[in-house]
Structures are given as C-alpha cells and as structure tokens.
Amino acid sequence: MSVKTKIVFYTQVYFLDAAIEYVKLLAKQNFEVHVLIELSPNQLKANILDINTELSSYKALTSFQEVAEDWNLEFLSSYFAKCKSVHFCIYPTKKLRSTWSVSETISNFIIELKPDYIQMDDFTQRSAFLLPLFYRLRKKLLLNIHDPISHSGEFQFKRELQKKIWFWLVPHYVVFSEYSKSILAPQLSKSKKITSLRLMPYTVYTSFLDKKNSESPKNYISFVGRISPYKGIEQFIEAIPKVLAVFPDQQFYIGGKTITGYTPTFLNTTQKNVTIKNAFLTNSNLAAIINDSCLLVCPYKDATQSGVIMSAYALACPVLVTNTGGLPEYVQEGKTGVIVPPNSAEQIAVGIIAFLEKKAAKKGVDQLSKEDFTLDFESHNKKYFNTLYKA
Numbered sequence: 001m002s003v004k005t006k007i008v009f010y011t012q013v014y015f016l017d018a019a020i021e022y023v024k025l026l027a028k029q030n031f032e033v034h035v036l037i038e039l040s041p042n043q044l045k046a047n048i049l050d051i052n053t054e055l056s057s058y059k060a061l062t063s064f065q066e067v068a069e070d071w072n073l074e075f076l077s078s079y080f081a082k083c084k085s086v087h088f089c090i091y092p093t094k095k096l097r098s099t100w101s102v103s104e105t106i107s108n109f110i111i112e113l114k115p116d117y118i119q120m121d122d123f124t125q126r127s128a129f130l131l132p133l134f135y136r137l138r139k140k141l142l143l144n145i146h147d148p149i150s151h152s153g154e155f156q157f158k159r160e161l162q163k164k165i166w167f168w169l170v171p172h173y174v175v176f177s178e179y180s181k182s183i184l185a186p187q188l189s190k191s192k193k194i195t196s197l198r199l200m201p202y203t204v205y206t207s208f209l210d211k212k213n214s215e216s217p218k219n220y221i222s223f224v225g226r227i228s229p230y231k232g233i234e235q236f237i238e239a240i241p242k243v244l245a246v247f248p249d250q251q252f253y254i255g256g257k258t259i260t261g262y263t264p265t266f267l268n269t270t271q272k273n274v275t276i277k278n279a280f281l282t283n284s285n286l287a288a289i290i291n292d293s294c295l296l297v298c299p300y301k302d303a304t305q306s307g308v309i310m311s312a313y314a315l316a317c318p319v320l321v322t323n324t325g326g327l328p329e330y331v332q333e334g335k336t337g338v339i340v341p342p343n344s345a346e347q348i349a350v351g352i353i354a355f356l357e358k359k360a361a362k363k364g365v366d367q368l369s370k371e372d373f374t375l376d377f378e379s380h381n382k383k384y385f386n387t388l389y390k391a
Contacts, residue, residue: 004032005389008110010089011035011121013043015146018307019121020079021200025378027082029385034084034113035064036106038126040091048204048283049073055092060105062088075207091126103129115140117389119174122146123166125158134169142388143170147304148184167192174388177305177326195384198377199305199330201314208287209315218294221352222253224286225308227262227278232299232322234266238345239299240274243352249273250356255281255289290315295338295355299348303327313373318365320351334364336373 007026011019016037027033044051051071058067064086068074080086087109091102107130110118118134119142120127134141143166172193175181181196188194221243223236233254240252255277258264267278281289290296296312296319303325312319313336321327322342331337340351358364 004030005117006032006034006084006113006115007389008034008036008113008115008118009121010038010118010127012038012124013046013049015121015144016047016049017202017204018199018310020076020204021202022197022381023083024079024081025200025381026385027080027084029382031385031389032084033082034115035080035086036061036109037064037086037088038091038124039088040126041093048076050283055090058088058090058092060090060102061109062090064088075204079204099126099129106130107133110137117142120144120170123162125162128162128165131165131169138169139171141170142172142174144174144176145180145184146176148175148180148187172388175304177329179326179329180304183304195388197384198380199307199310200377200381201373202307202310203314205283205287205290205311205314208283209291210284210288218292219251220253220289220293221250221295221297222255222289222293223297223299224253224281224289224311225256227256227258227264227267229262229264230301230303232301232343234264235343235345235348236297236299237266237269237271237274239349239352240271242346242349243356244273246353247356251275253277253289253293255279255285257281286311287315290317293317294359295320295352297348297352298322298327300324300327301343305330313375316373318355320348320355322348330375332375336365336375338365 009023023033023035041055043049044053053071064080068077089102089106091099110133117140118137121144123143167188173184175184175194175196176199178196181194184194223233225231227233243250250273252274257280258278267276269276290312296308296317298306298308298319298321300322301324305326309319309321309330319331319337321331321337321339323339324342328339331339333339338351338355340347
C-alpha cells in the first residue's frame with residue numbers, strides 16, 4: 001500500500017472561499033491534507049465567516065469539528081470531509097508574546113506531522129513568526145501568490161518588505177493566471193519555480209442563497225465587491241446611459257464598500273435605473289445580488305484574477321470583463337461572458353448592449369446551465385499536482 005503525500009495547507013480567512021475549493025480537490029485526489037486557518041478578532045466576519053465569539057477562550061489550535069456547530073460553520077463540512085485534519089490557528093490579540101506562543105504551537109504541530117509539503121496561501125505579518133520553522137523546512141515550502149503586484153491605489157510598503165523575505169526563502173510558487181506568472185517571474189531568481197493553477201468556482205456562495213428565491217428573474221446588470229480605484233466603476237457608471245438609450249428598462253446595481261481613504265464622487269450619482277449600495281455586503285447580500293443579475297460587470301483597470309468571477313460562475317451568472325491582466329483567461333467569449341477593451345466606457349456599453357441583444361434573442365451566455373461554468377478549472381489543476389507534489 002502506497003504512502004500518501006502529506007500536505008499542510010496554511011491559509012487565512014481572506015482567501016477562504018478559494019481555499020476550501022482547493023483543499024477539497026486535493027483531498028479527493030488521495031493526498032493527506034491538513035488544513036490550518038489563521039483566525040484573529042478582525043477576521044471573524046470576513047470573507048465567508050460570520051462568527052460571534054470571544055477568541056481568548058479557545059486553544060491556539062482549535063479543531064473545526066469542535067466549533068463547527070457553535071460558530072454556525074456546518075455549511076463548510078463537505079469541503080473538509082476528506083481532509084485528515086482542519087484547525088483554526090487562534091490569534092486572540094496582537095500582543096507579541098501571545099502571537100509568538102500561538103506560532104510556537106503551530107510549529108510544534110507541523111513538526112510532529114512531518115509533512116512532505118507546506119503550502120502557504122499567501123502570507124501575513126503573523127506568519128512571519130513561523131519563519132524559523134519555514135527556514136528549517138524551506139525545501140518543502142510552496143507559496144500561493146494571489147497578487148504579484150499591488151493593485152492601483154492599494155500599495156502597502158510593509159507588504160513589499162515582507163515579500164522580499166518570503167521571495168528569498170521559498171523555492172516554489174503558485175499563481176492563478178498566466179498573467180500573474182509573467183509578473184512574478186522577474187521578481188524571483190531563476191532558480192525559483194512557478195506553477196500556474198486556476199481558481200475554481202466559489203460554490204460556497206450557493207449556501208447563502210434564500211432557497212425560496214433561488215429562481216430569481218435576473219433583472220440586474222451588477223457590480224459587486226470592494227470599491228477601489230483600480231476597479232473602473234466610474235467607467236461602468238458612464239456606460240449606463242448609453243445602454244439605457246437602447247434598453248430603457250434595464251436595471252443596474254452597484255454594491256460594495258469603499259476602501260479606506262477613497263471617496264469617489266461617482267457614488268453620488270442619481271442616474272435612472274441605478275441602485276448604489278456603498279456598504280459592506282454580507283455573504284447573503286452578495287449571493288442575492290449575483291443571483292438577481294443577468295450579467296456581472298468587472299470593469300477593472302488592472303487585475304491579476306478575480307474572485308468575483310468565480311462567485312458569479314458558482315451562481316451561473318455570466319460576466320463582462322475588461323481585457324486586462326488575467327481576467328480574459330477565466331472567460332470564454334460568447335459562452336461564459338464578454339471581454340471588452342479596458343479603460344473605455346464606450347466599449348463597456350457596446351459589450352453590455354451586445355449581451356442584452358443576444359439575451360433578447362435567447363442566444364449565447366444566457367442559455368447556459370451551472371455545469372457550463374466550470375470551464376475545466378478542476379481538470380487544469382489536477383494536471384499540475386504531480387509537478388507540485390512529487391511523492
């Protein structure tokens with residue numbers, strides 16, 4: 001009987017909707033998967049979590065099974081069903097002594113497991129406390145890099161410094177688009193390896209739908225997500241009157257919270273048929289908006305890839321994306337969405353109008369089933385497992 005390759009997958013809440021799809025696939029492929037999820041007080045209501053608790057009452061390593069019911073996390077059980085273990089790494093405070101203590105517990109846990117690989121799902125300031133362990137086990141390290149460069153308007157000096165340390169240490173990297181690979185490669189020495197995987201549809205968002213309203217009329221063309229300079233929302237808003245000139249009854253929705261320090265005037269628009277919600281979207285809000293939309297618009301000025309696209313696909317909603325970064329790699333033109341040139345309200349309008357015309361004629365993306373949106377992302381990833389995890 002062959003011995004399973006043992007993988008520790010260390011992720012953080014902000015990537016959890018993507019991570020659970022990946023670890024589920026890993027475990028299904030007969031790897032022995034141990035999941036560690038970094039959790040601190042400011043992450044209790046981030047991404048797909050909505051936890052009401054006081055973390056100081058929990059152990060540094062708290063198993064998922066122990067808290068799943070109390071934290072209302074049963075909807076995640078199917079993603080972890082074949083994993084060997086799943087733990088939350090509880091960081092109750094920012095105090096250095098506490099952080100060091102938790103990191104020491106994690107290090108001892110990993111050492112005892114004797115993994116073949118440790119896959120970090122990006123990095124945080126807290127994970128720097130694990131650097132002594134990772135230096136010791138550096139040949140086993142894989143590092144997921146979701147954004148090889150900062151988005152416009154979101155540069156963080158601290159992260160750039162941390163990145164230099166990790167990029168010196170880690171031998172093998174995972175990115176999620178060929179575009180990201182082309183951006184990351186010049187930042188690394190030639191001895192480093194890079195593997196390009198794919199995000200998979202974030203099926204967890206189907207859990208947040210109101211089942212009574214799951215078959216919605218799809219009235220909206222929408223934008224969802226954090227509101228940031230690189231998102232190009234102003235061009236989407238500028239395109240709307242051009243669309244209404246052809247389809248006067250079409251409804252539009254823009255939902256999300258502005259990032260700190262960004263106060264765009266376009267959010268004050270009072271255009272006809274446009275609803276704007278400048279606020280944090282709960283998981284149920286996000287799922288409901290996408291489910292009520294016939295098209296989700298990603299008018300980004302720059303991008304690596306987008307979790308919004310994967311959320312849309314999970315809910316069988318086609319997307320309009322700009323031809324920037326890795327976005328076109330996730331869209332089959334005319335089948336799962338529309339690709340338009342970047343930085344052009346005119347081209348966004350042209351793309352939306354063409355989509356609505358096909359929709360009215362019952363042609364193209366409006367006729368797809370949920371299965372059509374998988375795009376073989378899972379098959380793509382499985383092809384590279386032998387490259388990443390050599391037994």
